Structures are given as structure tokens and as C-alpha cells.
Amino acid sequence: MSALLTLDAVTGGYGDTNILQEVSMHVDAEEIVVIVGPNGAGKSTAMKAVFGLLNVRGGSIVFDGDNITKWAPNRIVQRGICYVPQVDNIFREMSIQENLEMGAFLKTGDLSAAYDCVYELFPDLKERRKTLAGSLSGGQRQMVAMGRALMLDPKLLLLDEPTAGLSPRYMEQIFQICRDVRSTGVAILLVEQHAKQALAFADRGYVLASGQNRHDGTGADLLADREVAEMFLGG
Numbered sequence: 001m002s003a004l005l006t007l008d009a010v011t012g013g014y015g016d017t018n019i020l021q022e023v024s025m026h027v028d029a030e031e032i033v034v035i036v037g038p039n040g041a042g043k044s045t046a047m048k049a050v051f052g053l054l055n056v057r058g059g060s061i062v063f064d065g066d067n068i069t070k071w072a073p074n075r076i077v078q079r080g081i082c083y084v085p086q087v088d089n090i091f092r093e094m095s096i097q098e099n100l101e102m103g104a105f106l107k108t109g110d111l112s113a114a115y116d117c118v119y120e121l122f123p124d125l126k127e128r129r130k131t132l133a134g135s136l137s138g139g140q141r142q143m144v145a146m147g148r149a150l151m152l153d154p155k156l157l158l159l160d161e162p163t164a165g166l167s168p169r170y171m172e173q174i175f176q177i178c179r180d181v182r183s184t185g186v187a188i189l190l191v192e193q194h195a196k197q198a199l200a201f202a203d204r205g206y207v208l209a210s211g212q213n214r215h216d217g218t219g220a221d222l223l224a225d226r227e228v229a230e231m232f233l234g235g
């Protein structure tokens with residue numbers, strides 16, 4: 001079976017500078033895959049490459065049978081990938097429900113099934129659906145951002161540091177929501193700073209450093225790898 005998403009030797013960056021050097025990775029359907037590594041390793045950049053936000057100069061990105069390497073983000077969204085950036089990922093002046101509605105910008109007709117699906121995953125949001133998103137806690141805002149992305153029924157969700165700045169309780173809640181999202185048939189590729197916790201929860205992981213692949217394997221294998229532990233997980 002071929003992977004849902006495959007990056008094959010992707011090289012690229014911003015302007016003329018290459019950040020990623022022949023990065024390869026894949027995500028299978030309904031899999032949770034995490035990218036970890038030190039600051040500046042190129043984790044977010046790899047995710048931006050998938051979403052068409054990078055100058056890719058070498059290699060290829062194939063999603064669900066289509067070579068999407070040079071596609072623009074709006075076309076990638078229509079194809080079934082939604083991206084939740086680390087910052088500025090909600091409309092603060094709008095209610096939760098309005099944020100979800102904005103997420104469904106490509107859909108026409110009745111949105112009630114999409115709302116039901118998102119509110120089932122995020123019951124807290126349903127209760128507060130008329131509340132302004134900007135007044136929510138960091139964890140709740142992250143839920144709004146994820147919920148908005150899910151309004152378009154993606155096959156793959158890209159999450160850039162969804163637990164940044166959250167308490168351990170909210171981090172666990174976000175990870176549990178990721179598992180719930182996966183059980184609805186959606187694969188997830190996420191970047192995480194909390195490497196140990198993320199590897200413990202993800203199906204598989206990739207360690208990037210200096211824009212290159214360093215290690216990959218199941219979360220459990222990477223956690224048990226002495227070199228990974230010493231070099232990237234603080235011993």
C-alpha cells in the first residue's frame with residue numbers, strides 16, 4: 001500500500017537559501033506522525049513545504065497519488081490537506097461558531113453535519129460556541145484552530161506545535177483529541193517541541209537536525225534509542 005503523503009528528497013527554503021536538504025518522510029492513512037528536533041532544525045519548514053509555502057527546488061511531494069510539489073496552498077486545501085500554523089491560527093474577534101464557519105469557506109450548502117462532527121470532537125467548544133475566540137484560553141484556542149481545519153473534512157491535518165505554551169493537562173488533552181481525530185479517518189503530521197511526550201503518543205516520528213533527516217522509527221523505538229536520547233531528548 002502506498003503512503004498517503006510522501007516527501008522524497010525534498011530540498012528547499014526561503015528566498016535563495018535552502019533550509020531543507022533532501023528531506024524524506026511519509027505518512028500513512030490514519031497515522032499520527034511527529035517531527036521533532038532542535039530549534040531551527042527545519043521542522044516547521046518541512047510542514048510548510050507540504051502546504052505549498054516554500055520554494056521547493058529538489059525532490060517531490062506526493063499526496064494521495066498526486067504530485068503536489070508546486071501546487072498553491074488553496075489547491076492543496078481542496079485536495080484534502082489542512083494546515084494549522086503555530087500562531088495567528090484563529091480569528092480572535094469572531095465567535096467560535098464563526099471561526100468554524102470561516103474554516104468551511106470551500107463548502108456550499110448546509111454545514112450542520114460538519115458542525116456536528118467538530119462539536120462531537122470538541123464538546124467544550126459547543127457549549128461556548130457564541131463566545132469570542134480571542135477570550136478563550138490557549139488550549140481552547142488551539143481546539144478552535146483544529147476544529148476550523150476539520151470543517152473541510154481533510155484526509156491529512158498538519159499541526160505546527162499544537163501544544164506550544166500549554167499546561168501538561170492541556171497538552172494531554174490535545175494529544176487525546178489527535179487520537180480522536182485519527183479515529184475519524186484523518187492522518188496527522190505534527191511538529192512538537194515536547195519531543196518525549198510527543199514520541200510517546202505518536203505512531204512514528206522523524207528527527208530532523210540542520211534541515212536533514214537524522215533518525216526515524218516508531219515513537220517507542222526513537223525513545224529507546226540511546227543516541228536520540230542523548231542528542232535530542234536531553235539524555
Ligand SMILES: Nc1ncnc2c1ncn2[C@@H]1O[C@H](COP(=O)(O)OP(=O)(O)OP(=O)(O)O)[C@@H](O)[C@H]1O
Nearest residue numbers: 014019037038039040041042043044045046191193
Ligand atoms: N520565513 C522565513 N524566512 C527566512 N528564514 C526562515 C523563515 N522561517 C524560518 N526560517 C529559518 O529557517 C530555519 C528553520 O526554521 P524552522 O522554523 O523550520 O525550524 P524549527 O525546527 O521549526 O525550529 P523551532 O523549533 O525553533 O520552531 C531557521 O534558520 C529559521 O531562521
